[in-house]
Structures are given as C-alpha cells and as structure tokens.
Amino acid sequence: MTYLAKPKLHHPSLVKNQAGYTRRDYEGKISTLCAGCGHDSISASIIQACWELDIQPHRVAKLSGIGCSSKTPDYFLGNSHGFNTVHGRMPSVLTGANLANRELLYLGVSGDGDSASIGLGQFAHCIRRGVNMVYIVENNGVYGLTKGQFSATASKGSKSKRGVLNPDEPVDLVGMALLLKATFVARAFSGDKKQLVPLIKAAIQNPGPSFIDIISPCVAFNNHEGSTKSYDYVREHNSAVNRLDIIEGRDEITADYAPGEVINITQHDGSVLRMRKLAPDYDPTDRIKAMNYVQERAAEGEIVTGLLYLAPEAADLHQYLNTVDTPLNQLGASELCPGTAHLEAINASLR
Amino acid sequence: MTPSITSVNDFVVKFANVNGSGSASANELFARSILRMGVPVSPRNIFPSNIQGLPTWYEVRVNEKGYQGRRGGVDLMVAMNPQTWDADVKEIETGGYLFYDNSKELPPHKFRPDITVIGMPLTNICNATYTDPRQRQLFKNIIYIGALSALLELDPAAIEQLFTEQYKGKEALLASNVKALHLGRDYALANLPCPLGIRLQPADNVGNKIFTDGNSAAALGAVYGGASVCAWYPITPSSSLAEAFMSYCKKLRAEPTTGKHRYAIVQGEDELASIGIAIGAGWNGARSFTATSGPGISLMTEFIGLAYFAEIPVVLINVQRGGPSTGMPTRTQQSDVLACAYASHGDTKHVLLFPEDPTECFEFSGAAFDLAERLQTPIFVMTDLDIGMNTRLCRPFKWDETKAYDRGKVMTYERLEEGADFGRYLDVEGDGIPYRTYPGTHPTKGGYFTRGTTKDRYARYTEAGPDYIDNMQRLLQKFETAKSLVPQPVVHTTSPSAQIGVIYYGSTSPAMQEALDVLTAQGLAVNAIRIRAYPFAQTVNDFVNAHTSVFVIEQNRDAQLKTLLVTDAKLDPAKLISLLHYDGTPITARFIVDRITQQARTVVPLKKAS
Numbered sequence: 001m002t003y004l005a006k007p008k009l010h011h012p013s014l015v016k017n018q019a020g021y022t023r024r025d026y027e028g029k030i031s032t033l034c035a036g037c038g039h040d041s042i043s044a045s046i047i048q049a050c051w052e053l054d055i056q057p058h059r060v061a062k063l064s065g066i067g068c069s070s071k072t073p074d075y076f077l078g079n080s081h082g083f084n085t086v087h088g089r090m091p092s093v094l095t096g097a098n099l100a101n102r103e104l105l106y107l108g109v110s111g112d113g114d115s116a117s118i119g120l121g122q123f124a125h126c127i128r129r130g131v132n133m134v135y136i137v138e139n140n141g142v143y144g145l146t147k148g149q150f151s152a153t154a155s156k157g158s159k160s161k162r163g164v165l166n167p168d169e170p171v172d173l174v175g176m177a178l179l180l181k182a183t184f185v186a187r188a189f190s191g192d193k194k195q196l197v198p199l200i201k202a203a204i205q206n207p208g209p210s211f212i213d214i215i216s217p218c219v220a221f222n223n224h225e226g227s228t229k230s231y232d233y234v235r236e237h238n239s240a241v242n243r244l245d246i247i248e249g250r251d252e253i254t255a256d257y258a259p260g261e262v263i264n265i266t267q268h269d270g271s272v273l274r275m276r277k278l279a280p281d282y283d284p285t286d287r288i289k290a291m292n293y294v295q296e297r298a299a300e301g302e303i304v305t306g307l308l309y310l311a312p313e314a315a316d317l318h319q320y321l322n323t324v325d326t327p328l329n330q331l332g333a334s335e336l337c338p339g340t341a342h343l344e345a346i347n348a349s350l351r
Numbered sequence: 352m353t354p355s356i357t358s359v360n361d362f363v364v365k366f367a368n369v370n371g372s373g374s375a376s377a378n379e380l381f382a383r384s385i386l387r388m389g390v391p392v393s394p395r396n397i398f399p400s401n402i403q404g405l406p407t408w409y410e411v412r413v414n415e416k417g418y419q420g421r422r423g424g425v426d427l428m429v430a431m432n433p434q435t436w437d438a439d440v441k442e443i444e445t446g447g448y449l450f451y452d453n454s455k456e457l458p459p460h461k462f463r464p465d466i467t468v469i470g471m472p473l474t475n476i477c478n479a480t481y482t483d484p485r486q487r488q489l490f491k492n493i494i495y496i497g498a499l500s501a502l503l504e505l506d507p508a509a510i511e512q513l514f515t516e517q518y519k520g521k522e523a524l525l526a527s528n529v530k531a532l533h534l535g536r537d538y539a540l541a542n543l544p545c546p547l548g549i550r551l552q553p554a555d556n557v558g559n560k561i562f563t564d565g566n567s568a569a570a571l572g573a574v575y576g577g578a579s580v581c582a583w584y585p586i587t588p589s590s591s592l593a594e595a596f597m598s599y600c601k602k603l604r605a606e607p608t609t610g611k612h613r614y615a616i617v618q619g620e621d622e623l624a625s626i627g628i629a630i631g632a633g634w635n636g637a638r639s640f641t642a643t644s645g646p647g648i649s650l651m652t653e654f655i656g657l658a659y660f661a662e663i664p665v666v667l668i669n670v671q672r673g674g675p676s677t678g679m680p681t682r683t684q685q686s687d688v689l690a691c692a693y694a695s696h697g698d699t700k701h702v703l704l705f706p707e708d709p710t711e712c713f714e715f716s717g718a719a720f721d722l723a724e725r726l727q728t729p730i731f732v733m734t735d736l737d738i739g740m741n742t743r744l745c746r747p748f749k750w751d752e753t754k755a756y757d758r759g760k761v762m763t764y765e766r767l768e769e770g771a772d773f774g775r776y777l778d779v780e781g782d783g784i785p786y787r788t789y790p791g792t793h794p795t796k797g798g799y800f801t802r803g804t805t806k807d808r809y810a811r812y813t814e815a816g817p818d819y820i821d822n823m824q825r826l827l828q829k830f831e832t833a834k835s836l837v838p839q840p841v842v843h844t845t846s847p848s849a850q851i852g853v854i855y856y857g858s859t860s861p862a863m864q865e866a867l868d869v870l871t872a873q874g875l876a877v878n879a880i881r882i883r884a885y886p887f888a889q890t891v892n893d894f895v896n897a898h899t900s901v902f903v904i905e906q907n908r909d910a911q912l913k914t915l916l917v918t919d920a921k922l923d924p925a926k927l928i929s930l931l932h933y934d935g936t937p938i939t940a941r942f943i944v945d946r947i948t949q950q951a952r953t954v955v956p957l958k959k960a961s
Contacts, residue, residue: 058798061635061790074800074812081790083634084802085627086653092582092624096631096639097790099580099615104635104791122627125620317617324611328579329636329789333756335613336577336638338603340752346571347747350561351386 006030019054026051028078032071038190038216038231039069039138043076045193046107046136049200050077052246055105061097062107065090065119068145069111069138069216088119091126091135095317098131101327102318105204106133113143116152116171123173127180127209132316134203135182135211137173138190140218141229148221159226172298174213174308178291183208183314185290187305189234190216198244198273199307205246205269208314215303239302241279241293247272268314275307284310353465356446357548360390360415362426364499367439369432371403377492378409379742380513381499385413386562386744387509389554393419393861395741395937400587400680406435415554419708419743420862423939426549427503429495436461448547450495450502469543471498476538490531497535502543504550507536561710561747565738566642568709568748569668570595572716573640574603575750578666580639581616582628584647587680588736589670592642593618622647626654626667633658633665634801636761636789638720640666645674645687648694655729656695657803659826662776662785664723664759667691668716668732670739673935682935683736685857686907691731692885692915698823700919702833703731703885707860708738710745711883715838717750724759726833727784735906737858737937762786767796775799775810776822783828830886837884840891843867849876851951852898854891854927856882856912858937859904865940866947873944875951882912887920895922900954902947904930906938928954 006029014022026047031040050057060080064070066087073082085093094108108126115123115137126135141154148161152171159165177185184206188196196214203210215234217223223230228237247264265273265285275284283289290309297304324331356362364381368374375396382394393412399405412422427448430439443449445465451457453470462468473494477487500507511529518525539545570592573581583593597616604613615632619625625641632639643651648669658665671687673679691703702722704715712734719730762773767788773796776785785808788797799810807818845867855863860881870877880894895901895916903913910929916922930946932938 056794058794059791063631079795079798081788081798082800083631084800084804085630086657086803089623089627089654092619092627093631093634095617095624096580096582096628096633096637097635098631099617099628100632100635100637100639101789101791121620122624125624129617318615321615321617322610322612323615324606324609324613328613328615328632331577331579331613333577335606336579336604336756337575337750337752340750342603343575343748343750347559347561350563350747351557351559 017051017054019056021051021057023047023051025079026057026077028073028075031075033068034220036219037068038140038218039072040075041190041193042136042138042196042214042216043072045196045200047076048197049204052197053201053204055204059103060105060107062109063090063094063097064109065111065114067111067114067143068218069109070114072138073107073109088114088117089122090114091119091122091131094133095126095129095131098133098317099323100329102132102323103327106131108133108135110135110137111151112137112139112141112153113151116173120152120171124176124180127177127182127211130183130208130315130317130320132207132318133209134200135209137211137213138216139173139213139229140216140222141227142218142222144218144221155228158228159224161221161224173211174294175291177211178287178294178309181287181311182211182309183311184210185309186211186307187213187215187303189238189305190214191231191235192238195240195243195305198246201246202244202267202273202307205267205271206310206314207268208311208316234303237301237303239297239304241277241282241304241306241308242284243276243278244307245274247274265310273307278306284308285312287311353446355448355467355548356426356444358426359550359552360413360554362413362549363422363424364411364413364427364429365425365439365442366409366429367432367435368407368409369434370398370401370405370407372492373489374407374431374492375409377496378411380510381496381505382411382742383513383562384505384509385411385551386557387512388506388551389557390415390551391417391419391556391744393421393741393743395421395737398681406432413551415556417556417744418861418865418940420865421937421939423941427547429499431495448549450499467547469502471495471538471543476534480534490527493528493531494535497532498539498543500532501536501539501545502547504546504552506553507532557744559747560744562742562744563709564740564742565706565709565712565734566592566670566740567595569642569712569716569732569734569739571599571748572713573666573720574599575713576638576717576720577756578638578640578720579614580629580632580637581614581641582619582625582639583642584619584622584625586644586647588672588740589642589644589647589668591740592668592670596642622650623654626651626665629665630654630658630663633663633723638724640668640720642668642670644670644672645690646677648687648690652694653696655701656697656699658729659695659699659701660697660803661801662727662787664727665729666716666719666723666732667729668734671733671735679935681736683858683937684906684933684935685733685735686911686933688733688907688911689914691733700830700886701729701731702726702837703733704838705733705856705883706738707857707881708745709743710748712738713748718838721757722833722836725757725784725836726829727759727787728829733857735858760784760786762788762792762797764793767793773797774808776806776825777808778825778828782832783825783830784832834886834888837886839888840883840894841881842890842894843879843881845871845878846876849878850899851875851877851947851954852894852901853877853879853904853947854882854894854901854912854916855879855904859906862938862940862943863904866943869940869944870947873948875948877947885915885919887916891916892920892922895926900928901926902928902930902950904938904943906932908933
C-alpha cells in the first residue's frame with residue numbers, strides 16, 4: 001500500500017493529549033515494510049507511548065542505522081528530526097547529537113544486523129558510556145533487505161528459509177546491556193503490544209542508556225518452522241517475568257514485595273511503575289541476579305521478557321563529563337571564545 | 352688535517368639518545384635557551400613508535416636568519432646512544448664535531464679523522480656525584496647541556512632563567528638542576544677546547560615570535576573557533592592535538608559560576624565512532640571536530656561520504672604521517688591529499704586546508720568551523736607530523752574578537768513561523784548551499800529526515816535520476832562557492848620575467864622560502880605560489896599560465912596535489928614537473944635547490960636574474 005499517500009486530514013473529534021497533540025500527530029509516513037512485519041507493531045507502540053506521555057514530537061530526535069528496522073523512524077513522529085546514518089554506526093551519531101543538545105529525547109532504532117553484527121562495538125560502547133537514550137533493537141535474527149541471511153542474533157542450529165542451519169553462537173544483546181550497565185534493560189515481543197507500550201514509556205522516563213530488545217518476527221524470511229524468531233516460536237517460548245503499567249504522579253507508594261503481587265517502583269523522574277510480578281523470585285533491581293536468571297532460562301530454551309533491570313541509581317554521560325546545563329549547541333562566541341586577553345597570555349607563555 | 356667548521360649562529364646540533372631516558376626535556380631546554388639569546392632555532396624530534404629503549408634523535412638547527420626548514424647534515428653530534436653510534440658518527444659533516452661520553456674507552460676505528468672529537472666522562476661524573484640511578488640518568492642530560500653551554504658559548508643565565516620559570520615553587524629541583532648545569536659547564540671550561548668553531552652570539556632576531564607546535568596550536572584554534580564537541584581516538588602523530596584541546600578547554604572553557612564544562616570530549620572506541628560522534632554533534636548544531644592521521648581517515652571514509660551527501664558540518668584535523676597502511680607512524684609525509692580530497696565511495700570532493708606552520712594551524716583550525724557551518728560539509732585541516740609535533744618559531748596568535756562566528760544558513764523558529772519555504776536541500780541563493788534546521792526547532796515545521804540515500808530538495812526519499820542529478824550538481828555548485836571562502840594562495844614573485852615557477856604547500860614552506868633565497872643568490876629567478884586550500888583559486892591557473900615550467904613540490908610519492916591540479920584545475924600536465932621528497936624526513940632547502948638547479952637547465956635556458 002506504499003503507493004498511497006497518507007491522508008493529512010485529522011478528524012475533529014480526535015482526542016488531544018495534555019501537550020495538545022492527537023495520536024495522528026505522532027504518526028509518520030506510511031510504512032514500506034511487508035504486511036505483518038513485527039517492526040510496524042513497534043512503530044505503533046512508539047507512537048502510542050509518546051502520545052500517552054504527552055511528549056512534544058519535535059523534541060524527539062530519532063536515529064537509526066541501516067536495514068529494515070532502521071527505515072522505521074520514517075514511519076512515526078513525522079515532525080521529529082530523523083537521521084538514517086550508516087550501517088551499525090547509529091550509536092556514535094546519537095552520542096554526538098546528545099552531546100550537542102542534552103534537552104532532546106534521543107530514540108535510537110536499530111536491528112540485530114545493525115547492532116549485533118556490524119555495529120556490536122558501537123552498541124557496547126554507547127551503553128558503557130552511559131548515553132541518555134532509548135535504544136530499541138528490532139530483533140528478527142535475519143537480514144531482510146538482502147533476502148534472508150542470518151544475523152548475529154540467530155540461534156545456533158536455527159534454520160534459514162532456504163534450509164541452512166546456523167553454525168554460529170548467537171549474540172545476546174540483553175546480556176551485553178546488563179554486563180555494560182545499561183540503566184534500564186527490557187526484552188519484549190512485538191506481537192504483545194500490551195507488554196511493549198509500558199516498557200517503552202518506562203524506558204523513555206529512565207535516565208541513562210535504556211535498552212529494549214524486541215523480538216520482532218520477519219514475515220518474509222524468518223517466520224518458518226525451525227526459526228527461533230517466528231511468531232509461533234516466540235509465543236510458545238515467551239516467559240514474561242513481569243508486566244508493567246505506568247502510573248503518573250509523584251506520590252510515594254510503598255512497595256509490596258509479596259511474590260506474584262503488584263509492586264510499585266518510583267522512577268527517577270517521579271513517575272511510578274506498577275509492576276505485576278509473574279516470576280515470584282525475580283527482582284529487576286538486582287543486576288547480577290538478572291544476568292544469571294536470563295542466562296539460566298535461555299539455557300532452558302525460554303525467551304525471558306519483561307522489565308529485566310532498572311538501575312537503582314542512574315546517571316548519564318553529561319553528568320560524567322560535567323557539561324553545562326545549557327545545550328552546547330546554544331552556546332555562542334561569548335561563551336566559547338576565550339578572547340584576546342587570554343590569547344596574549346598564551347603568546348607570552350610561548351616565548 | 353681537515354679544517355674545522357667555523358660558524359656563528361648558523362649550524363646544526365643533533366642529539367642521539369635512547370627514548371625514555373629523559374633526554375627530550377633537556378634537549379628542548381637547549382633549544383629554548385638559544386632562543387632566549389635572540390637566535391632563532393628550529394628543533395625536530397625524530398623518534399620511534401616505542402616507549403622505552405629505542406633510538407631517538409633531536410635535531411636543532413640554529414640559524415640567525417630564521418630559516419626554519421630542516422637543513423640536512425650535522426655540524427655537532429651529541430652521541431649519547433651506543434646503539435646508533437656508527438650511523439651517528441657517519442652523519443657528521445667533514446670538519447664537524449663529535450661530543451660523547453668517554454667514561455668507557457672506545458677503539459680508534461670508532462672515530463673519524465676529519466672531525467673534532469670531544470670526550471667527557473659524563474657517566475663517571477654522574478656516578479661520583481649521585482647515588483640514585485634515576486638521578487644519575489636525568490642529571491647526565493643536564494650535565495651535557497652545561498658542557499655545551501661552555502663549548503658553544505650558550506648563555507648559562509638564559510638556561511637558569513628557564514629553570515626558574517619551570518621550577519617555580521619547586522626550589523629543591525631548581526637548585527639541583529642549576530648545580531648539574533654548572534657541574535658540566537665547569538668541567539668543560541677546565542678540560543675541553545672551549546669555545547668550538549661553531550658557537551653562539553647574542554642577536555635580536557626572535558622578536559615577539561612564539562615557539563610552539565602545530566598540534567597545540569590547532570587545538571587552541573579549535574577552542575577559539577568555538578568547537579564544543581571533540582571525539583577522537585589515539586593515533587600518532589595527532590594524539591597530542593586532542594590532549595592539548597583537553598588541557599586548553601580545562602583552563603579556558605569552564606563556566607565561571609559552576610565550573611561546569613562548555614565542551615564535551617569523548618575518546619571514541621575507534622575512528623569510526625569518533626567521526627560518528629563529531630557528525631552527530633554537527634548535525635545537531637554544535638561545532639565539532641576529530642583529530643586523526645592517515646589510518647584514521649581510511650576508517651572514517653564511509654562516514655565522510657555521509658557528511659558530504661547529507662551536508663553536515665564537521666572538521667577533521669589530519670596530522671599526516673607516512674603511509675600506506677601503518678606505514679611510518681613517526682615520520683612525516685603529505686600523502687593523504689588524494690585520500691582526503693576524495694574520501695568516500697561515490698563522487699565526492701572535500702575542502703582541504705594546508706597550514707604552513709603552527710600559526711596557520713591555529714588560524715586554519717579556527718576558520719575551519721566557520722567554513723564547515725557555512726558550507727555544511729566536512730572540512731579537512733591537513734597538517735603533518737613535521738608541523739604538528741615539532742616546536743617552531745612563528746608569528747604570535749591573533750584573533751579578531753569583534754568577528755562573530757559564521758553559523759551558516761540556519762532556518763530559525765521565527766522564519767518558519769513567518770512561513771518561509773523550507774526545503775532542506777533547496778538552493779535558495781544560487782550558491783549551492785541550502786538552509787538547515789536544528790532538531791527541535793519548531794513543533795510543526797522544519798522537521799526533516801536526514802539520510803545517506805538520494806533525496807529531493809525537500810529531503811524526501813527518491814531514487815529518480817533527475818532528482819539525483821539535481822542534487823549532485825548543486826553539490827558541485829557548493830564546491831565552486833567554497834573557492835572564494837577558503838584561504839587564498841600566497842604568491843611570491845622574485846622576478847616578473849622569471850620563467851620558472853614553483854607550487855608548494857604545507858610543511859614544505861620553510862624549506863622552500865630558504866631555497867628561494869638560495870636560488871636567487873645563485874642567479875636563478877624562480878617565482879612561487881603557496882597553495883593554502885583545495886578547491887584551488889583561479890590565481891593558481893594564472894600563476895601556471897604565466898610561467899614556462901612549474902615545479903610542484905610535494906612530500907609524497909605519487910604527486911598527489913599535481914593530480915588534483917591536473918584533474919580539477921585543468922592544468923596542462925606537461926607544464927608541471929613534480930619534485931617529490933617522501934623518505935619520511937622533512938624536506939630540506941638543499942634538496943629543493945639541488946633538484947631545481949639540475950632540472951632547470953633542461954626546461955628553460957638558464958638566465959641570470961635581473
């Protein structure tokens with residue numbers, strides 16, 4: 001349907017959020033992806049999360065690399081600046097953009113080829129640097145645009161559409177994000193929007209590097225039997241540790257840690273996450289245990305989803321670098337140029 | 352017997368040391384104290400890619416006239432490294448001098464009959480004076496400086512003054528250094544043939560010049576030019592540039608009320624990340640740069656193509672070294688000209704600036720940020736190891752405070768509100784430069800999608816041929832616009848009737864200036880033009896057209912600038928004669944003079960300069 005222009009007309013009865021925008025204001029161009037692609041569900045979830053959080057669309061910078069997933073920023077938040085960079089290098093461009101203006105919300109959208117294969121280094125380093133961003137990997141285990149080659153997240157022994165078995169061990173991006181101390185780590189399934197939208201909202205509200213690995217089946221090249229990233233496989237093996245809901249407001253709520261019960265976690269911006277525990281002994285504030293749990297379940301063939309880790313203390317790169325509060329791109333010559341008196345002193349010291 | 356060289360204020364001293372022995376600071380002290388006598392010097396570090404134990408040299412050219420190029424040949428060798436003894440002794444000019452540590456006797460065949468040999472028992476003196484092995488090593492360096500002060504009539508007061516400045520507040524160190532200095536000096540006065548035929552004499556040829564290296568000058572230029580984001584990856588010979596940026600920022604860029612930083616510096620995990628960070632910051636409206644060398648440029652090329660095609664301002668300072676591959680990491684070359692001019696796959700052309708010395712490193716690095724934002728494209732500052740890592744005597748830094756930064760064509764909130772037609776790749780003024788918006792400017796207008804794929808004037812994705820060509824032609828128009836914005840060439844006319852011309856650029860400058868004087872003195876009239884940027888100004892074509900033959904002097908094997916002159920300025924290759932020096936050492940006036948005089952006979956009938 002990509003040849004159809006998207007109608008610009010907004011129905012007058014569309015509900016506006018507190019920022020004065022309707023849901024349509026968060027949409028982008030019509031997707032050019034295949035019908036049924038998991039990535040489109042993720043775009044829809046991003047739209048919903050931003051709308052529900054009353055985010056001004058133009059205060060979001062959306063950056064991506066190359067691949068099907070990296071095309072998606074064109075399909076949401078049409079009034080935001082977007083940057084489709086080079087393959088596997090979105091994290092560095094996002095880092096630079098973030099350094100230039102700390103006031104925008106940075107949304108990095110990438111794929112498994114983009115982040116786990118060609119861009120594994122940049123993925124790791126932007127997390128260990130503590131860049132304040134939401135980093136989403138739309139993970140389908142396959143190269144779609146080049147027609148079905150394995151990516152680095154494909155499970156060992158999984159079968160390609162052409163019948164080839166993958167000989168390599170997969171890269172576990174969630175494991176790496178935990179290891180490198182992302183301040184928020186989650187895994188979700190694109191087919192479960194109810195789980196995904198609150199996770200995206202929580203990630204947006206979290207300072208520092210927030211990472212969400214979203215298993216997002218490729219209907220064209222990786223949705224067959226023998227794949228571990230197909231809709232059927234993920235539904236059968238999905239093991240959610242918790243379900244989230246977001247409660248606005250800053251009232252202190254006492255956490256209730258009874259197994260299987262609902263607990264409330266106050267986020268760094270004051271909003272409250274209501275989390276329903278599904279795995280009774282899973283504590284998403286314990287990073288080491290989270291790493292063990294995810295690995296143990298993976299060894300059993302389960303795909304652990306939910307909020308896997310939320311850092312009790314979170315800082316970001318700007319704090320580490322002690323940069324000024326004013327965005328660097330707003331500083332002028334009076335703040336940046338030290339002036340001739342200093343230059344004369346420097347000249348004098350070089351004689 | 353060969354007569355010894357006699358010369359006042361015009362000679363070359365070379366120190367042969369082992370790296371990591373603390374010799375570098377002592378040798379620099381030697382050079383600086385000569386400057387304090389009003390006598391110009393140009394020192395050069397010749398060092399290995401190593402931390403400790405390998406040979407390193409420090410060559411100081413003393414020249415009252417102020418020639419800063421490497422001269423070639425050595426008049427006095429201070430041979431402190433047994434490893435390189437044979438080669439070092441061989442390098443001394445006939446009639447020259449050898450100073451060495453004679454604590455251990457050497458067989459006669461280790462010397463030459465045509466030089467003056469001065470032995471001093473440095474190790475024995477040190478061992479007798481100091482018990483701590485580290486002190487023995489460090490003060491040995493100061494002791495030989497003391498001896499040289501007597502041998503060359505170097506004013507000990509100038510050295511002591513430098514000690515006083517250096518060890519302000521560390522009086523114990525000051526006293527021990529002064530003591531070591533006089534230990535050496537007194538020994539030499541009592542036991543050695545002071546002064547030598549080569550010696551110093553106070554002069555007044557330093558004036559208000561400053562003594563600094565290109566890397567710190569370029570870093571300071573970036574501070575003054577308003578760079579607020581720097582991303583870099585350590586690589587010789589550019590690392591000290593980023594480090595100097597760090598230390599200048601620390602002093603000059605703290606917010607007075609909070610002490611917070613008006614800058615962000617990130618050491619990337621590699622050059623890909625470094626240029627990516629710089630491009631991201633440039634896209635988002637901050638002035639950003641990276642400093643690197645050849646191998647870094649190779650890694651960055653995909654990103655450079657993106658910045659060219661998506662039209663993002665960014666500055667790259669390339670401190671060139673010997674290539675290809677790892678090449679000669681600690682030697683100098685001008686061999687990245689083509690790699691930078693055309694960096695990336697596809698059709699690209701980039702703006703290159705060629706500073707001649709640290710002062711121009713400061714100026715061009717400062718100007719690069721205006722150019723990058725005006726032209727919305729990567730700007731390369733092409734320095735090299737010779738300028739970058741060696742201290743030079745050069746014009747003091749100047750900055751026009753009244754001049755505002757040129758932030759280029761930026762579409763503001765107000766103009767969008769007024770209903771301005773914003774097309775990110777729309778050529779409004781016919782100069783090929785479109786308007787851009789910073790992300791986050793306006794709630795409903797001015798947002799666009801930046802991509803490395805083809806787009807139309809309104810930044811919409813397209814693969815239509817006419818849209819592609821429209822965009823590529825506009826980029827050419829923009830490159831044309833760059834011609835008048837970049838630093839213009841400098842023409843040096845010796846004689847209006849000279850038939851021979853010379854084109855040169857970058858670090859060749861001091862050697863060329865000296866060569867021009869020598870050629871003029873020899874009666875060969877040669878005019879010269881120093882190219883300071885690519886794309887080339889029309890002046891370059893005019894210059895070539897006004898001469899019968901033109902030498903193009905470069906420090907690379909493949910005549911890279913000549914290639915650009917032929918393909919881009921459409922100059923006749925038959926008129927351009929390449930003079931190439933690319934062994935990794937800085938080009939010398941001797942080399943230029945020899946080659947020009949040899950070849951001039953074949954290209955034009957020799958004619959005395961009028």
